[in-house]
Amino acid sequence: APIVPFAFGWPTFDPISIATLTVIMLITFIESMGMFLALGDIVGHPASRGDIVRGLRVDGIGTIIGGIFNSFPHTSFSQNIGLVSVTGVSSRWVCVMSGGILLAFGLIPKMSVLVASIPPFVLGGAGIVMFGMVLATGIRILARADYNSNRHNLYIVAISLGVGMIPTVSGHFFQHFPAALQPLFHSGILLATISSVLLNLFFNGYQPDTSHQIRPLLVGPIKPQQERS
Numbered sequence: 001a002p003i004v005p006f007a008f009g010w011p012t013f014d015p016i017s018i019a020t021l022t023v024i025m026l027i028t029f030i031e032s033m034g035m036f037l038a039l040g041d042i043v044g045h046p047a048s049r050g051d052i053v054r055g056l057r058v059d060g061i062g063t064i065i066g067g068i069f070n071s072f073p074h075t076s077f078s079q080n081i082g083l084v085s086v087t088g089v090s091s092r093w094v095c096v097m098s099g100g101i102l103l104a105f106g107l108i109p110k111m112s113v114l115v116a117s118i119p120p121f122v123l124g125g126a127g128i129v130m131f132g133m134v135l136a137t138g139i140r141i142l143a144r145a146d147y148n149s150n151r152h153n154l155y156i157v158a159i160s161l162g163v164g165m166i167p168t169v170s171g172h173f174f175q176h177f178p179a180a181l182q183p184l185f186h187s188g189i190l191l192a193t194i195s196s197v198l199l200n201l202f203f204n205g206y207q208p209d210t211s212h213q214i215r216p217l218l219v220g221p222i223k224p225q226q227e228r229s
Helices: 015-043 049-068 078-087 092-107 109-116 120-142 152-169 179-185 188-204 224-228
Strands: none
Touching (some): 015 049, 015 078, 015 120, 015 188, 078 120, 092 109, 152 188
């Protein structure tokens, strides 16, 4: 049967729901921004401010289209960043062909048998490599910070990583906070981002960037010789 737009009814505008979903989308945008920066670092084309804005707009438009057709938010997928790093293929036409293949899977259910036939341990092994490449790219970006002349950066990175790991290692850490805030406190990405930004403002102050390049780090200036490379 064809998909009917707004199958669950027409949208209703509730201020609390709108505020909650807006915060959730901000969390998603934070994750997407990190992926854009990592992808730019992998392919050797640092993401500019315009690239980040266009990428976030695509995520927003995809989410709106997904909502119209009764789906969940559609955003960038971090595993793809690891896949680009592993294969070295960064052509946009690969993404176009992948979209066509996914459309074929959706229109012809029998084609999904090809994916279902892949052994789970093969997918698990590939997942380990791809997720590991995303982590390694993040570590490489963090390594560009100046930890020698600015020791505050060590505190920023250490505390932010620790705060971001709280939902993973202790799921009941925020159990006494209001229930409305629980979805926010369970996002390690949001906690780490807020912690790093606030600590960076406290230790390093606000340093406006007049260039059009987005620095892939929020913990102080990058070493000049590495910024030019």
